[in-house]
Amino acid sequence: MNDEPRELTADELWAPCDPCLFDFETTDALPKDLMIIGQERAVQAIDFGVNIASFGFNIYAMGYTGTGRATAIRTFLEGVAASQPVPNDWIYVYNFSDPNKPRAIRLPPGVAVQFARDMQELVAELQREIPRAFESEDYEKQKERILRELHEQRNAEFSRLEEKANAQGFALIKTAMGLGIAPVIEGQMLTPEIYERLDAATRQSLEERQTALQGEMAEALRRVREMEKNTKRRLQDFDREIARFAVRHPMEELRQKYGHLEEVPEYLDEVQADLVENVEGFKSQEETEGGLAATVQASQRQALLKRYTVNVIVDNGGLTGAPVIFEPNPTYSNLVGRIEHRAEFGALVTDFTMIKAGCLHRANGGYLVAEIRGLMTNPLAWDALKRAIKNRAIRTEELGAQLQIISTVTLEPEPIPLDVKVVLIGDPLTYYLLYEYDEDFRKLFKVQADFGAHFDRTPESCRAYAQFIAARCHEEGLLPFDREAVARVVEYGSRLAEHQKRLATRFGEIADLVREASFWARRAGRERTTAADVQKALDQRTYRANRIEEQIQKQIDEGHLRVEVSGEVVGQVNGLSVLSLGNYTFGKPGRITACTYTGKSGVVSLDREAKLSGRIYDKGLLTLSGYLGGQYALDKPLSLSATISFEQLYEEIEGDSASSTELYALLSSLSQLPIKQGIAATGSVDQQGNIQPVGGVNEKIEGFFETCRRRGLTGEQGVILPAQNVVNLMLRAEVRQAVAEGKFHIYPVRTVDEGLHVLTGVPAGERQPDGSFPEGTVHARVMARLAEIAENLKEREKEKPKADEETGPESEEEQESAAEGNHREE
Numbered sequence: 001m002n003d004e005p006r007e008l009t010a011d012e013l014w015a016p017c018d019p020c021l022f023d024f025e026t027t028d029a030l031p032k033d034l035m036i037i038g039q040e041r042a043v044q045a046i047d048f049g050v051n052i053a054s055f056g057f058n059i060y061a062m063g064y065t066g067t068g069r070a071t072a073i074r075t076f077l078e079g080v081a082a083s084q085p086v087p088n089d090w091i092y093v094y095n096f097s098d099p100n101k102p103r104a105i106r107l108p109p110g111v112a113v114q115f116a117r118d119m120q121e122l123v124a125e126l127q128r129e130i131p132r133a134f135e136s137e138d139y140e141k142q143k144e145r146i147l148r149e150l151h152e153q154r155n156a157e158f159s160r161l162e163e164k165a166n167a168q169g170f171a172l173i174k175t176a177m178g179l180g181i182a183p184v185i186e187g188q189m190l191t192p193e194i195y196e197r198l199d200a201a202t203r204q205s206l207e208e209r210q211t212a213l214q215g216e217m218a219e220a221l222r223r224v225r226e227m228e229k230n231t232k233r234r235l236q237d238f239d240r241e242i243a244r245f246a247v248r249h250p251m252e253e254l255r256q257k258y259g260h261l262e263e264v265p266e267y268l269d270e271v272q273a274d275l276v277e278n279v280e281g282f283k284s285q286e287e288t289e290g291g292l293a294a295t296v297q298a299s300q301r302q303a304l305l306k307r308y309t310v311n312v313i314v315d316n317g318g319l320t321g322a323p324v325i326f327e328p329n330p331t332y333s334n335l336v337g338r339i340e341h342r343a344e345f346g347a348l349v350t351d352f353t354m355i356k357a358g359c360l361h362r363a364n365g366g367y368l369v370a371e372i373r374g375l376m377t378n379p380l381a382w383d384a385l386k387r388a389i390k391n392r393a394i395r396t397e398e399l400g401a402q403l404q405i406i407s408t409v410t411l412e413p414e415p416i417p418l419d420v421k422v423v424l425i426g427d428p429l430t431y432y433l434l435y436e437y438d439e440d441f442r443k444l445f446k447v448q449a450d451f452g453a454h455f456d457r458t459p460e461s462c463r464a465y466a467q468f469i470a471a472r473c474h475e476e477g478l479l480p481f482d483r484e485a486v487a488r489v490v491e492y493g494s495r496l497a498e499h500q501k502r503l504a505t506r507f508g509e510i511a512d513l514v515r516e517a518s519f520w521a522r523r524a525g526r527e528r529t530t531a532a533d534v535q536k537a538l539d540q541r542t543y544r545a546n547r548i549e550e551q552i553q554k555q556i557d558e559g560h561l562r563v564e565v566s567g568e569v570v571g572q573v574n575g576l577s578v579l580s581l582g583n584y585t586f587g588k589p590g591r592i593t594a595c596t597y598t599g600k601s602g603v604v605s606l607d608r609e610a611k612l613s614g615r616i617y618d619k620g621l622l623t624l625s626g627y628l629g630g631q632y633a634l635d636k637p638l639s640l641s642a643t644i645s646f647e648q649l650y651e652e653i654e655g656d657s658a659s660s661t662e663l664y665a666l667l668s669s670l671s672q673l674p675i676k677q678g679i680a681a682t683g684s685v686d687q688q689g690n691i692q693p694v695g696g697v698n699e700k701i702e703g704f705f706e707t708c709r710r711r712g713l714t715g716e717q718g719v720i721l722p723a724q725n726v727v728n729l730m731l732r733a734e735v736r737q738a739v740a741e742g743k744f745h746i747y748p749v750r751t752v753d754e755g756l757h758v759l760t761g762v763p764a765g766e767r768q769p770d771g772s773f774p775e776g777t778v779h780a781r782v783m784a785r786l787a788e789i790a791e792n793l794k795e796r797e798k799e800k801p802k803a804d805e806e807t808g809p810e811s812e813e814e815q816e817s818a819a820e821g822n823h824r825e826e
Helices: 041-053 069-081 111-134 137-167 192-198 202-258 264-277 291-307 332-336 359-363 372-375 381-391 399-403 428-437 437-446 459-476 483-497 507-523 531-543 545-557 615-631 660-670 699-710 723-727 732-738 753-760 779-808 812-825
Strands: 059-063 088-095 103-107 170-175 178-185 310-313 324-329 342-344 347-349 366-371 419-425 445-450 454-456 502-503 569-572 572-581 583-599 604-605 641-646 674-676 679-681 717-722 743-749
Touching: 041 069, 041 264, 041 419, 041 445, 059 428, 059 743, 069 324, 069 366, 103 111, 103 264, 111 202, 111 264, 111 310, 111 545, 137 170, 137 202, 170 202, 178 202, 192 445, 202 264, 291 545, 332 359, 332 381, 347 545, 359 366, 366 372, 372 381, 372 419, 372 428, 372 674, 428 437, 459 502, 483 502, 483 507, 483 531, 483 641, 507 679, 545 572, 545 583, 545 699, 572 660, 572 699, 583 660, 583 699, 583 779, 604 615, 615 660, 615 779, 660 674, 660 679, 660 753, 660 779, 674 753, 679 753, 699 717, 699 723, 699 732, 699 743, 717 723, 717 753, 723 743, 723 753, 732 743, 743 753, 753 779
Parallel strands: 059 419, 059 445, 324 366, 366 419, 572 679, 604 641, 679 717, 717 743
Antiparallel strands: 088 103, 088 310, 170 178, 342 347, 454 502, 569 674, 572 583, 583 641
């Protein structure tokens, strides 16, 4: 096995973008259209989901924030929707047969607003024409004739009754209680005193005749009331006839205009019938002067006129294709609409004109895009969306009714048929959780559009980056970028992707860099953005966020945090960790120490014992025991005690990227070979001693480089990293320059043996056929030390029986006393 260390050249530390890839001077020469970049898989999924007409094939766009999900979806959907037909308008109108259940009527696009305006004009016209018809001379004459006939008939009836009463010796009189009869003798009405003086026979005769007359009078009054009712009906029929005549012409105009529509003629017939029945509300009436009565009268009149209002729920007249609705706040009411209320005489009242549309109404016939987080955090919103999709209808209900908080009479608008394609934007974890635990989700959102975090870096993708920059500059009025500036942005895209052959799809961060670079170019008085402006934006972004990093480096400089970058120490290695604070990530070096001694407790992590470690770290630690057993205990038990610690680290440790570093420290302690403190190490390790790739290598290297730079570069400092991570390197210019000048070194390793050679300067050693290692190698020294520990343990085991014999057996009382003492200690 060849464990000779290899060192990376400066050219291997990053992947520059050649400005010659671009055939423009500035991005002003590029198309300004926004295109979808690097998301072919997601675009194909969206295209499939949009075009398949089967039920349940709605789309879940999964990916992490900043990967361009919303922009890509908007761009794609708007392009598709532009070629699709404009959906119908929708209105709510008064339901004359059941006022609590407003009717929903479908109208062609752009017709709803005009129909509502025509209905408003109809009511206004009838408010003028109907009073005018009832104020005409013909109407007054006909009304007077009907009333005169009633008067004549009533007078005739009363005359007949009076004649009969007179013939019977009685007279008709008017009292506060109505008509009455009184006895008359010799032309004089009898007073109560005179009546009492009459003889009994006369009084009896008068009473009998009076009783008969009262019956006839009651029958006459009944006939009079019937006459009055008939007259009232005649007047009402006459009023209706006048009303029919007044509304016939305006209604015919509406029928001619809208009679070809499916549901409108029936509605217009109902309107006309209701207008005729409620013509009294259109007559000119004297307003009550002030007070509650006037308010009530005005409210009743307004309520009557509102019956003929048209509530436009959806107006698609301004669209040229299918609607694409992005709902930023998908609450229950914003989804399915709401029923508003107004205060009236101390109570909350509502009517069909107060039904308001939700985003499902506006997106009907097109596309609705919403974030899953908003749906999940707003009460009842997720259930409302699923219910609407399953039932293929939008049912607008009050939120209180859904929660069953109140039980009152309210509106129940007719559900509106729903035909919409829903696109949810969310993270992968939420998708997997919903798919696993929500049965409706897997039936309703069958299309998964997976937005990746990066894509291959090719000349074509670099040019796509350039077009993205051009679109941003055009849309936001930014300075154009020259080709060198575009190349620098491409390099930053590889840094975000942490891969030399890939570009990040975190277009939110790329767009921010474009904006910031344009700002610095303007401040410098330039007419175009250069590579220097892009670098200035990156440097300023780092400066705004790296205060904590600088404080840590100062603590290292001052010795408060001990990090050695020169010399050699046994059992101590500089490890590398990554800290993320908000939008800034940086590397932090730290000492990892190991102590080995005679015992059988195995490898113990002090951080794990202090409960400062996570599960992945614990697994990495256990891997070390597997490596030690497989390497040094093939034919004998492995006996040792060792402790490992991240020195001066007081927060929780997670991840296995330091497992190889811990192994280096452990083998250094066993072999008593000192480790070069100018070399830091990172990398995971498996039980066979293979080094595995880790994340954050750029930040780790730059963090240790900064520590060394501040202490002074000696030319013997550097970093060991997994060979698989070389392709992930996109290091800063100052690190590359130091490597080029030989002041800093980066060693890619594939095995623990290679790393040991770099750190100790001593070959790790290759196992011989007899199972031993060459003399003087690291593994040979470790084997010797382990054999020494095993021998020490063996000697201790031999000495223990002798010590027990010299001590002698304890008395029964001493044994009991010792048992009690042990019990108390436990």
